[in-house]
Amino acid sequence: MDLLLVLVTLVLVLLIYFGLLRHDPRLPPCPSRPLPIIGNLLVLQPDSRAQFRKWRQEFGDLFSFYMGRQLNVVVSGHANIKELLLKKGDDCLDRPRMFFDEATGLPQKGVVMSAGPEWKEQRAVMLSILKDIGMGKNLLAEKIQEEIQNYTEVLAGLGGQPTNLRVITNLSTSNIVCSVAVGRRFEYDDADFREMMTTLDHIAEDLSISNMITYFPLLKYIPGDIFRANRIQSSIKKVMSLVVKHFLQSGGESPDTFISVYMKECQRRRQAGETTTMSEDNLAKIIFDLFIAGTETAATTILWCILYSLNYPEVQQKIYDEIEREVGNERLPSMQDKNKLVYLNAFIMESQRLSSITALFFPRMCTSDISIAGYTLPKGAAVHANLDSISYDEKIWGDNVHVLVPERFIDENGKLKVPEEFCPFGIGKRACPGESWAKTLLFLYLAAMFQRFKFLSPTDGSPPPADYVFGTDVCPVPYEVRVIDRRAEK
Numbered sequence: 001m002d003l004l005l006v007l008v009t010l011v012l013v014l015l016i017y018f019g020l021l022r023h024d025p026r027l028p029p030c031p032s033r034p035l036p037i038i039g040n041l042l043v044l045q046p047d048s049r050a051q052f053r054k055w056r057q058e059f060g061d062l063f064s065f066y067m068g069r070q071l072n073v074v075v076s077g078h079a080n081i082k083e084l085l086l087k088k089g090d091d092c093l094d095r096p097r098m099f100f101d102e103a104t105g106l107p108q109k110g111v112v113m114s115a116g117p118e119w120k121e122q123r124a125v126m127l128s129i130l131k132d133i134g135m136g137k138n139l140l141a142e143k144i145q146e147e148i149q150n151y152t153e154v155l156a157g158l159g160g161q162p163t164n165l166r167v168i169t170n171l172s173t174s175n176i177v178c179s180v181a182v183g184r185r186f187e188y189d190d191a192d193f194r195e196m197m198t199t200l201d202h203i204a205e206d207l208s209i210s211n212m213i214t215y216f217p218l219l220k221y222i223p224g225d226i227f228r229a230n231r232i233q234s235s236i237k238k239v240m241s242l243v244v245k246h247f248l249q250s251g252g253e254s255p256d257t258f259i260s261v262y263m264k265e266c267q268r269r270r271q272a273g274e275t276t277t278m279s280e281d282n283l284a285k286i287i288f289d290l291f292i293a294g295t296e297t298a299a300t301t302i303l304w305c306i307l308y309s310l311n312y313p314e315v316q317q318k319i320y321d322e323i324e325r326e327v328g329n330e331r332l333p334s335m336q337d338k339n340k341l342v343y344l345n346a347f348i349m350e351s352q353r354l355s356s357i358t359a360l361f362f363p364r365m366c367t368s369d370i371s372i373a374g375y376t377l378p379k380g381a382a383v384h385a386n387l388d389s390i391s392y393d394e395k396i397w398g399d400n401v402h403v404l405v406p407e408r409f410i411d412e413n414g415k416l417k418v419p420e421e422f423c424p425f426g427i428g429k430r431a432c433p434g435e436s437w438a439k440t441l442l443f444l445y446l447a448a449m450f451q452r453f454k455f456l457s458p459t460d461g462s463p464p465p466a467d468y469v470f471g472t473d474v475c476p477v478p479y480e481v482r483v484i485d486r487r488a489e490k
């Protein structure tokens, strides 16, 4: 009798495994048969970028895998990604639930993680304020210039000693968010500011690992905080309380800041009796979003550019020669110089392509079934637009995709050429709203940096390798650089 019960149970388990969990042929191929409860967890590697490159070679442009019961689909190739995010974009505008978002206490608020009409209104308000600050009044460029003066003084003060520029560059790009949000920058040694930045660093470090809790909620109870549930929760709480203390409580005082413009508009809509999702909660979350999405991305891109300039000294020399010729050394480069510095612009774009820092940004969620490339992405699936597959596509860029060649972005008349396939800021209605901010920042920082400094490897002739660490974004392996002040050399 007992044996019969064991056999029946075994048959039932096998039936469930091979029957119910059989791969649906309408779905893109799955690299291995998903297991009950854990899905494909056992074959997933921490470096999704490398793994997705390999799986694309084996399974084609679309493949799928399960995290627990959550179906994930990865879409590669420019044509497929364009079809997904542009043509079918309205069916995947939302984002799937993520543990870190719930830890903020303001889930699905702000812009990065919100959905539906709330996302639409918050994003439109964010874009309109950024447009006003960035383009209408050109305050953004002014604030960036002011910050650059402080940043370059710190670099000059390093005295040419080998240094890792990560912390100071993060502090500096974060200060831009502070200037935009509340109209003031913080000294680099301000205790609260440093605490906030260190805590934001912890959040960035813990994001990927803590995301496992999204799919396996019981993991947060494992002793030792292995999945960083407690650390990320307390980090986020700390950042949110600093946002309230330093931003929301004082940001409304000076005009022309993101916070004061948002608050005024919120009041106007309420007084006019308009239905609105604008609120203090959404504002707090947007400030958090600006730090999460807008500081590390910019700093990481600067660090990649410096690392490439060490690996390609002849490119660094060409950048300097162009700046010396077109701008000189007597004044800081400004946005009026942007069109003249073609080679520098091309270098920045090529560095963005090669570093591919947002190889995989936060995923989207299908809100209806989507048909693409002969497969069905069902409602509820998390979908990843694999931007890395575009950056390294030999059909677009040629067979030297692993080499830094700024000339790719310059046409035969010496003018800047931006192919449609260059899309580090994403595609479609949910593409990066900070694109213009990031472009202004990258141009002004790098123009000022290459104008004033020569960047040298710690040891002559052996530059740090241009290798990456995969996390929330694709960062260079920490490296040191000697920053030589050209003014001190004269």
Ligand code: HEM
Pocket (backbone or CB within 6 Å): 111, 112, 113, 123, 289, 290, 293, 294, 295, 297, 298, 301, 357, 358, 361, 362, 424, 425, 426, 427, 429, 430, 431, 432, 433, 434, 435, 437, 438
């Ligand atoms: C080099 C720098 C940057 C890169 C490469 C980058 C790239 C991206 C990408 C690929 C996305 C995802 C779009 C999608 O889901 O389809 C995104 C979203 C976003 N970015 Fe950026 N970004 C950068 C800088 C910034 C800056 C400076 C800001 C500050 C305003 C910013 C704010 C955001 C926000 C708020 C979102 C979420 C948009 C939404 O969900 O509607 N980013 N970014």
